[in-house]
Amino acid sequence: MTIAGKTIRLKRIFQADGRTLIFALDHGSFMGPVKGSEKPLEILAKVLGAGVDAVMANLGVIKEYAPVLARKHLGWILTVLDKSPTTVLQSLKTASNLGVDAVKYFVKVGGENEREELETLWALSAAAVDFGMPVLAEMFPASISAASAAGIAKISRIGAEYGADFIKTMYPGDVDGFRYVVDTCPVPVVVMGGEFVDSELEVLRMVYDSLSAGGAGVAFGRNIFQHPKPEKVTKAIYGLIHEGLSPEKALPMI
Numbered sequence: 001m002t003i004a005g006k007t008i009r010l011k012r013i014f015q016a017d018g019r020t021l022i023f024a025l026d027h028g029s030f031m032g033p034v035k036g037s038e039k040p041l042e043i044l045a046k047v048l049g050a051g052v053d054a055v056m057a058n059l060g061v062i063k064e065y066a067p068v069l070a071r072k073h074l075g076w077i078l079t080v081l082d083k084s085p086t087t088v089l090q091s092l093k094t095a096s097n098l099g100v101d102a103v104k105y106f107v108k109v110g111g112e113n114e115r116e117e118l119e120t121l122w123a124l125s126a127a128a129v130d131f132g133m134p135v136l137a138e139m140f141p142a143s144i145s146a147a148s149a150a151g152i153a154k155i156s157r158i159g160a161e162y163g164a165d166f167i168k169t170m171y172p173g174d175v176d177g178f179r180y181v182v183d184t185c186p187v188p189v190v191v192m193g194g195e196f197v198d199s200e201l202e203v204l205r206m207v208y209d210s211l212s213a214g215g216a217g218v219a220f221g222r223n224i225f226q227h228p229k230p231e232k233v234t235k236a237i238y239g240l241i242h243e244g245l246s247p248e249k250a251l252p253m254i
Contacts, residue, residue: 005132009101010165013054013075013134014188014216019241021234022168022190023052024221025061026079026104036225041065043225048072050231051238054101056136056219062098075101077136083116085123092124092131102134104168109155110142118162125163137164138192149177156185168192168219171210179213188216193223200233200254204247207240217241229254 014020025044027034037043040061048055054075062078078100080091095103105124107117125135137159141147146155149172156167166188172178182189191210197203203223210218218237227233236253239245 002129002132006134006165009075009132010134012073012101013077015053015242017242018188018216019211020053020075020190020217021051021238021241022054022056022077022217022219023047023224023234024193024219025055025057025225027221034222034226036222036227036230041068043230044069046231047224047234048074050234051242052234053217056104059094059098062100066098070099077102077104079104079106080124083113083120085116085119088120088124089127092127092133095133096131102136102165103128104136104138105164106138106140107155107159108140108142109158110146114142118158121159121162121164128163134165135163136166136168137162138168141170148172149174149180152177153181153184156181156189160185160187166190166216170194171206175209175213178210178215182214190217190219191215193218193220196222196226200227200236201247201251203233204236204240204250207237208247211241227254 054077056077058079078095080103082088082091105121107121121137128135139155139159141151141155147170152169152172156169159167167185168190171191207218224230224234232254236250239250
């Protein structure tokens with residue numbers, strides 16, 4: 001039953017092509033009202049109809065807006081802010097009661113809290129088995145030197161070994177490097193967006209290159225909600241991920 005539950009939930013996040021466009025709206029818990037996300041319901045209304053497959057958000061946003069948006073056919077991913085291995089069960093109960101499709105946990109590999117965060121990831125992943133709840137591990141390197149292809153491959157593999165069902169991490173900057181990341185990670189890998197990038201073509205090329213390397217999609221926040229036309233950039237990214245468009249073909253959509 002738990003395997004069936006996990007499969008059903010993952011199918012709400014990933015389309016039949018094995019790819020996903022995740023809209024990240026969980027910045028508020030550590031950055032406050034980030035420019036472009038001041039009114040969550042307004043930005044959600046703009047991007048959900050443009051092709052988003054799933055929304056990643058904190059407890060407060062999901063509690064407040066999920067009832068309004070429940071009729072939308074998309075996945076919901078709850079960002080777990082708990083840092084204690086002993087209390088993750090409550091987080092999973094909350095996620096299950098909310099009806100979300102996955103939980104996300106952040107690990108800063110090489111950071112001062114790495115051991116505690118990895119222990120929590122393992123506890124969360126182990127407990128999630130009984131709930132049929134997929135776990136997304138956001139694996140982030142603590143230093144620039146660790147952001148190489150080898151470094152990102154290492155932290156992605158660690159996340160998978162600790163039980164994550166899919167990984168969110170950085171793009172190392174080149175197709176071959178990211179192909180190594182994907183090839184050495186036994187679970188799907190999606191690329192994070194990071195800070196807003198002015199060049200639309202640069203963003204589209206990163207998405208395209210990551211897909212060419214075998215990536216499973218993206219989890220973008222600021223590169224969508226800080227764009228002057230968030231719904232149009234969402235449609236362009238969707239075209240890359242699910243419709244096989246090239247960056248040059250997708251750019252005029254913005």
